[in-house]
Amino acid sequence: MRNINRRESPRIEIQLRCHVTSPALWLRSTLYSENISRSGILVAWQGAGETLPLPSLGQILTLELELPANHGFGQKCIHCQGTVLRVTDSGRGYPLVALRVNYMDFRAFHDRLHATEDVQSPAWMA
Numbered sequence: 679m680r681n682i683n684r685r686e687s688p689r690i691e692i693q694l695r696c697h698v699t700s701p702a703l704w705l706r707s708t709l710y711s712e713n714i715s716r717s718g719i720l721v722a723w724q725g726a727g728e729t730l731p732l733p734s735l736g737q738i739l740t741l742e743l744e745l746p747a748n749h750g751f752g753q754k755c756i757h758c759q760g761t762v763l764r765v766t767d768s769g770r771g772y773p774l775v776a777l778r779v780n781y782m783d784f785r786a787f788h789d790r791l792h793a794t795e796d797v798q799s800p801a802w803m804a
């Protein structure tokens with residue numbers, strides 16, 4: 679029996695920094711994509727050690743994938759929402775999370791995740 683590739687869209691092996699911006703699972707750590715296609719993204723869920731929570735199957739995540747800078751247009755990102763389809767062990771010490779893309783949009787990337795780290799909390803919040 680032959681194994682048939684059922685992919686609707688070709689995938690591109692590319693490592694882009696990505697940030698989870700979903701309110702249900704907001705992470706400060708930077709993750710990396712393993713590959714991307716029109717209908718899915720495979721994310722290497724590494725970066726924060728054992729404290730990084732894994733998403734559950736069926737959970738909806740919002741991601742921003744940083745695109746390489748083009749100085750004529752400024753920093754852009756792929757803003758997308760996806761549903762977690764699979765969580766597997768990569769064999770390299772971190773899991774891989776497969777997402778089915780629900781929608782994808784190209785936007786200006788503002789490094790607001792790192793900007794929030796620089797802001798000091800007011801005394802009344804401490």
